[in-house]
Amino acid sequence: MYIFTDNVFAPTSSTKKVYEEGAKDVALSSLSGINATIFAYGQTGSGKTFTMRGITENAIRDIYEYTKNTPERDFTMKVSGLEIYNETVIDLLNRDSGPLRILDDPELVEEVAKDVQRQVGRTSLNDKSSRSHQIIRLTIQSSLRESPGHMKSFIASLNLVDLAGSERISQANTSGARLKEGSHINRSLLTLATVIRNLSSGRPCHIPYRDSKLTRILQSSLGGNARTAIICTISPALSQVEQTRNTLIFATSAKEVINNAQVNMVHSEKKLVRQLQMQVARLEEELQSPESSSTSCLRTLLSEKEFKVLQVITLQSYSSQQ
Numbered sequence: 001m002y003i004f005t006d007n008v009f010a011p012t013s014s015t016k017k018v019y020e021e022g023a024k025d026v027a028l029s030s031l032s033g034i035n036a037t038i039f040a041y042g043q044t045g046s047g048k049t050f051t052m053r054g055i056t057e058n059a060i061r062d063i064y065e066y067t068k069n070t071p072e073r074d075f076t077m078k079v080s081g082l083e084i085y086n087e088t089v090i091d092l093l094n095r096d097s098g099p100l101r102i103l104d105d106p107e108l109v110e111e112v113a114k115d116v117q118r119q120v121g122r123t124s125l126n127d128k129s130s131r132s133h134q135i136i137r138l139t140i141q142s143s144l145r146e147s148p149g150h151m152k153s154f155i156a157s158l159n160l161v162d163l164a165g166s167e168r169i170s171q172a173n174t175s176g177a178r179l180k181e182g183s184h185i186n187r188s189l190l191t192l193a194t195v196i197r198n199l200s201s202g203r204p205c206h207i208p209y210r211d212s213k214l215t216r217i218l219q220s221s222l223g224g225n226a227r228t229a230i231i232c233t234i235s236p237a238l239s240q241v242e243q244t245r246n247t248l249i250f251a252t253s254a255k256e257v258i259n260n261a262q263v264n265m266v267h268s269e270k271k272l273v274r275q276l277q278m279q280v281a282r283l284e285e286e287l288q289s290p291e292s293s294s295t296s297c298l299r300t301l302l303s304e305k306e307f308k309v310l311q312v313i314t315l316q317s318y319s320s321q322q
């Protein structure tokens with residue numbers, strides 16, 4: 001179980017400091033199979049996008065550094081990105097695909113990460129940034145290179161979330177398209193606030209994840225199997241005191257939520273069985289070739305083949321018991 005640690009940063013604090021002290025630990029859990037989410041909440045203009053850009057750059061740099069310095073493990077990284085605007089979900093790596101259906105997980109295009117900074121750059125924020133929610137997801141899978149443990153690998157996602165301006169919750173004096181936009185942003189942010197409030201109450205009660213796209217997508221990060229860091233950005237301006245107060249109320253509830261993060265393991269017996277079956281096929285070919293006609297060579301090949309077949313049978317029966 002992980003409990004939120006509190007940090008307060010001054011306006012002069014660098015994003016690097018916010019990352020190091022408020023988000024790094026959570027971001028790097030994704031390397032050891034623990035789902036992680038970092039999101040920024042606050043009113044428009046208070047620095048969510050600025051902070052999340054810095055957090056994203058630092059997290060990706062550290063993750064790459066770790067993979068480079070850990071040669072004993074094989075890493076596969078995939079990047080995806082989505083935007084929720086007017087309760088419609090758009091794939092940021094395939095904007096022409098139209099709105100995505102939300103099942104338990106959106107059907108996103110996932111690109112194998114070769115140059116994550118550039119790929120993340122393609123999802124970069126647009127003029128709707130204060131009115132839409134944006135999520136960049138990095139999925140990291142890793143397994144030991146040379147060991148029977150190769151059968152098992154860690155898998156986890158790191159979600160980097162830049163929310164719409166929280167003042168939208170209280171914007172009622174709009175009309176037309178802005179009213180529709182406002183009410184949709186309201187739905188996601190209001191549901192987020194309710195979810196956080198209900199989760200933090202400590203009492204068993206209904207958690208309305210399914211009432212908005214945002215909470216549905218972030219469900220496991222908010223009250224489930226993930227470590228979560230929430231960065232609340234506020235303005236020092238006296239005129240913004242009401243928004244600042246609302247953001248601090250949100251932060252107070254959020255820090256009461258306790259998640260239950262676990263290491264996610266993937267059993268890859270299927271991959272191993274496929275490899276062994278290929279080896280058996282190769283040994284059969286060798287057995288039939290004229291070069292292997294000597295008795296001792298045939299005996300060696302046959303016993304090797306029998307051993308591989310036995311391994312396949314053992315693995316298949318192990319898989320069917322899981």
Ligand SMILES: Nc1ncnc2c1ncn2[C@@H]1O[C@H](COP(=O)(O)OP(=O)(O)OP(=O)(O)O)[C@@H](O)[C@H]1O
Binds near residue numbers: 046050051
């Ligand atoms: N820590 C900071 N240091 C210097 N400039 C900053 C910092 N935080 C934010 N800014 C600047 O303040 C302005 C508003 O910041 P930003 O766009 O990140 O706010 P926001 O909360 O994401 O707003 P929106 O909800 O409209 O997207 C930008 O010009 C940004 O460069």
